Amino acid sequence: MSIFLKVSGLEFAYGEVTVLRGLDLEIEEATIACVMGRNGVGKTTFLRNVVGLEQPSAGSVFMTDHELTRKDAHERAAMGIGYVPQGRQIFPLLTVEENLSVALEAVQNGVREIPQEVFETFPVLDQMRKRKGGDLSGGQQQQLAIARALVTQPKILVLDEPTEGIQPNVITQIGEIIKKLVDEKGMTILLVEQYVDFVRKYGTSFQVMNRGRFVAKGEVAELDESMVKKHLSI
Numbered sequence: 001m002s003i004f005l006k007v008s009g010l011e012f013a014y015g016e017v018t019v020l021r022g023l024d025l026e027i028e029e030a031t032i033a034c035v036m037g038r039n040g041v042g043k044t045t046f047l048r049n050v051v052g053l054e055q056p057s058a059g060s061v062f063m064t065d066h067e068l069t070r071k072d073a074h075e076r077a078a079m080g081i082g083y084v085p086q087g088r089q090i091f092p093l094l095t096v097e098e099n100l101s102v103a104l105e106a107v108q109n110g111v112r113e114i115p116q117e118v119f120e121t122f123p124v125l126d127q128m129r130k131r132k133g134g135d136l137s138g139g140q141q142q143q144l145a146i147a148r149a150l151v152t153q154p155k156i157l158v159l160d161e162p163t164e165g166i167q168p169n170v171i172t173q174i175g176e177i178i179k180k181l182v183d184e185k186g187m188t189i190l191l192v193e194q195y196v197d198f199v200r201k202y203g204t205s206f207q208v209m210n211r212g213r214f215v216a217k218g219e220v221a222e223l224d225e226s227m228v229k230k231h232l233s234i
């Protein structure tokens with residue numbers, strides 16, 4: 001197994017307020033790495049530093065042997081990073097098809113058409129191509145947000161709380177899709193998730209964040225009740 005993404009000593013502050021305090025993370029290729037932690041500890045900020053929407057004040061980010069640290073989000077997307085932000089952030093007034101096309105335009109990596117397999121992965125989006133994003137259910141919007149990240153055929157998919165506010169049956173669908181991307185395409189996944197059952201079912205490794213630090217980590221099989229109680233329960 002080889003390391004696909006490597007973060008070392010990552011620090012970040014919003015102005016004077018330090019949010020990330022020296023984060024190290026290694027993700028093996030074709031595995032699902034899960035970052036957990038209570039509200040406001042810095043999970044989203046960490047992902048934004050990984051995908052290039054924020055620039056760290058110290059530390060580095062490598063994808064295999066390519067250094068990403070000083071590259072912006074567009075460059076990282078073109079190099080193979082797909083991002084599904086928290087809260088989905090699709091365009092409500094654009095149709096499903098237009099939402100997907102916008103992603104193609106934004107990421108100049110040679111993929112020019114929405115790959116048919118995106119619609120095969122999400123049949124519901126195929127049926128709703130002409131529907132406005134804002135008229136979809138929450139679960140459908142989350143699928144659209146994932147599909148939008150997949151149209152450019154990324155090597156690593158970064159997802160911020162994909163199960164937040166979503167019905168159980170769609171949560172299972174999303175979990176199965178992510179698993180399939182790993183098993184069949186060798187994709188690597190980094191996801192932030194507060195839903196412990198989802199991590200247990202689909203995750204490979206986990207990290208628990210607290211106040212900008214990773215305070216526990218391991219293989220998902222080692223994620224026991226005492227750890228959940230100590231670090232995650234409210």
Ligand SMILES: Nc1ncnc2c1ncn2[C@@H]1O[C@H](COP(=O)(O)OP(=O)(O)OP(=O)(O)O)[C@@H](O)[C@H]1O
Nearest residue numbers: 014017019037038039040041042043044045046086
């Ligand atoms: N744009 C911003 N400017 C200033 N402070 C911010 C900004 N975004 C987030 N913060 C602060 O940084 C800290 C970490 O926020 P972040 O959104 O990364 O946490 P999180 O773990 O993703 O939380 P949640 O579980 O609620 O999504 C919080 O104290 C938050 O208030």
Ligand SMILES: [Mg+2]
Nearest residue numbers: 043044045086
């Ligand atoms: Mg967040």
